[in-house]
Amino acid sequence: MNVSPVNTPLGIDRRRLLQLGGVLAAATSLSACSGSGSAGTGGAGDRNKGSITVWSWQGPATALKALVPEFRKKMRSLDCPADATANRVRTIDTSLLTVGGAVHSDMLLWDPAAPVEAAVRQLIGTFHSVPQLSVRLDRLPAGHREAIGFWLAEWRRLRPQLLDGTVEPGRPDELYTLVRSAADGVCVIDVHSDRVVPLRPAGQHEIVLVNATPVDRLTVAAGEDSHTADITVHDPRGRIIDRCRRVLTPGLHTVPVPSMGLATLRIREGGTQ
Structure with a gap:
C-alpha cells in the first residue's frame, strides 16, 4: 500500500x-x-x-x-513494585536497549516497620536507573529517612558512572549479581551474591563497593600489581564505621562491609606508598 x-x-x-x-x-x-x-x-x-x-x-x-x-528518551521498568531483584534485572535489561535514554525503575515500596536494610535493598536494586520512590517519607522512621538521604546522595554523586559509564552487567542467567560500571577513573561495583569480586585498580583512583549480599564482608581479588587504598566503610544508614589503609597485594583480601553497606577505596598513587 x-x-x-x-x-x-x-x-x-x-x-x-x-x-x-x-x-x-x-x-x-x-x-x-x-x-x-x-x-x-x-x-x-x-x-x-x-x-x-x-x-x-x-x-x-x-x-x-x-x-x-524522541519517543525513547525515557523508559521504565514495569510490573515489579517492591521487588528489588526484578527491578535490578529489568532496569539493566532495559538500559541495554535504551542507549542514550533515561531508564526509570518501577515503584520502590517497603514496609515502614521493616529493618533499614530492607529499604536499602530496594534502593540498591535500582542503582543503574532513575529510582522512583513511592513511599510516604513523612511516615517512615528516622533510620529509613537517613538511609534514603545517604543512598540518593551517593546515586547523584556516582550518576556519571551508573547511568553513563561503561557497564559490565555480568551474566543474565545469574540475574546480574555482579555489576561493574566505570567512568572518569571511578569504578562502582555492586555485589548481590557471596562471591569473589575481581578488582582492577590500574587506571582507577576510586573504587566503590556496594554490598547487597546478606553477609557482612566482601572478598576481593587484587590484580598482579600492589596498590595502597584508603578505605572508608559506611553502614546501611550511611554512617562511617571504619577508616583504614590497606595494601592490596596480588591475591584475595577480605573487606569488612556491613550487609547493605558501602565501602569506598581511594587508590593512592605511587604503588604501595
Whole structure:
C-alpha cells in the first residue's frame, strides 16, 4: 500500500505514523506471546519469560529508535513494585536497549516497620536507573529517612558512572549479581551474591563497593600489581564505621562491609606508598 507523505496534526509523516503503529502492534503481540503480562512467582520460569520478552523486543525496539527517537528518551521498568531483584534485572535489561535514554525503575515500596536494610535493598536494586520512590517519607522512621538521604546522595554523586559509564552487567542467567560500571577513573561495583569480586585498580583512583549480599564482608581479588587504598566503610544508614589503609597485594583480601553497606577505596598513587 502506498501512503502519501502528508503530515498529521501532530506533525508526524503519515507513513512514519503507520510504520510506528505496526511496530507497536508487533511489539504488543510479541510481548503477549512471551507471557510478560501474566502473574508469576518470580522464579526461573518467569525469568525465562522475561528473557524471551527482551529478545522479542529487540527488532521492534531497533525500529522504534530509527523511526521516532524522541519517543525513547525515557523508559521504565514495569510490573515489579517492591521487588528489588526484578527491578535490578529489568532496569539493566532495559538500559541495554535504551542507549542514550533515561531508564526509570518501577515503584520502590517497603514496609515502614521493616529493618533499614530492607529499604536499602530496594534502593540498591535500582542503582543503574532513575529510582522512583513511592513511599510516604513523612511516615517512615528516622533510620529509613537517613538511609534514603545517604543512598540518593551517593546515586547523584556516582550518576556519571551508573547511568553513563561503561557497564559490565555480568551474566543474565545469574540475574546480574555482579555489576561493574566505570567512568572518569571511578569504578562502582555492586555485589548481590557471596562471591569473589575481581578488582582492577590500574587506571582507577576510586573504587566503590556496594554490598547487597546478606553477609557482612566482601572478598576481593587484587590484580598482579600492589596498590595502597584508603578505605572508608559506611553502614546501611550511611554512617562511617571504619577508616583504614590497606595494601592490596596480588591475591584475595577480605573487606569488612556491613550487609547493605558501602565501602569506598581511594587508590593512592605511587604503588604501595
